[in-house]
Amino acid sequence: MKTKLGFKYTTGKIILSQIDQLAHQQEEKTKGIRKEFAQKWCKERCNESERYRYDRIRFFAQFSSYLCDLGIPSYIPKLPRYPKNTFVPYIYSQKEVHALFKAADELRSVKRNMNSCLICMPALVRLLYCTGIRIGEALAITDEDVNLEENYLQVKDSKNGKERIIPISTSLVVVCKEYKLYRDQLPIKNKSEYFFVNINGNKCGQGVRSWFKKCLNKAAIYHTGNNHGPRIHDLRHTFAVTSLASMAEAGVDLYASLPILSNYLGHGSIGATNHYVRLTANMYPDLIRDVDMTCLNVFPKYNNYEAN
Structure with a gap:
């Protein structure tokens, strides 16, 4: 049902399989749970993070709820407290x-490596910063997805x-055209449909x-420790925060703009984009001083109830 609705549901499939294995080991005979x-x-399991345990129980509760919807009485466990997310992106x-x-632009290879992605780095870094797309999405883009005449990408x-x-700026179009020009001059052995390729x-x-x-x-940007980056994915976070800051500076109502930014970033919900409002508030307090900070959590939390 989840996959037919368009969800990848990769983790859910693994956890459902583990539930099935446990049921087999326990020789469960009842139709429901x-x-x-x-x-x-x-x-709780040894060496298990709070987040993974939460996800294990969440998928279990969803499955039990699904069985109840089918008319099969099943026990729905109460979710534990959601683990606090202390991660702050760079x-x-x-x-x-x-x-x-x-x-x-100044990267150079010290040895011959036909699998090197060096040629695409100047364009790729600029594209990630200017569009905020995920690194996986960028590397999956094909030539067909890049329209340099009408200035847009298709993810x-x-x-x-x-x-x-995703609409792209004229300056980014110039960068992509220059990259494509040099890329197409390479004596490439394996013709690929992908836009960003190795030698x-x-x-x-x-x-x-x-x-x-x-x-x-080379840029003298050093690691801050505790998994706080900086990482290549932080270019996406930077895009989101600077976009909100630019809109605030232009006098645009941030909450009216959240759905637009959410769609642009490909978020599953506006609540995911809402996190960037708080980051922007912390980094640019003078810019968004008119935003009512009590409204930063206007999106309702999911309530789960334990029932027999």
């Missing part, structure tokens, strides 16, 4: 962004399975992150 079985599944300053651009392989069209013509992969780390070192 018993309270004792649910309690066994919900027990937001690049304008000075750091320009330093990254310069570093990407098909999205995290939430939602296709979307062999294959789709770029994990090598992009290695080159980005070199960009960070």
Whole structure:
């Protein structure tokens, strides 16, 4: 049902399989889910993070609820308290962004490597910053998805399975045209449909992150520790925060603009985009001083009730 509705549901499939295995081990015979079985599944496990345990129980509760909807009485466990998200993304300053651009332009390879993604780095870094798309989405873009005449990208392989069209600036179009010009002059062995390719013509992969780390070192942007980056994905966070700051500076109502930014970023809900309002408020307090800070949590939380 989930996949037919358009969800990838990758983690859900794995957890449902684990529920099935446990039911087989416990020799469950009842048609629905018993309270004792649910309690066994919900027990804390060694070396398990709070977030993963929450997800385990959440998928279990969803499955039980689904069975109840089918007329099969099942026990729905209560969700534990949602783990606090203490993660704060790294937001690049304008000075750091320009330093990254310069570093990407000055990258050089010290040895011959036909799998190197070096050629695409200057254009890729600029595209990530200027559009806010995910790195996976950018690397999945094909030549057909890039329209440099009407200035837009088409994102098909999205995290939430939602296709979307993203308008791009004239300056970014110039960068993409220059990259494509040089890319098409390479003696590529394997012709690929992908826009960003390595020297062999294959789709770029994990090598992009290695080159980005070199960009960070050349730009003198150092790791802050505790998994706080900076990372290549933080270019997306930077795009979101700077976009909200620009709209606030232009006098645009932020909450009226949230649905637009949410669709642009490909978020599954406006609540996910709402997180950037708080980040923008912390970074640019003078810009959005007129925003009612008590409304930062206007989106309702999901309530779950334990029932027999």
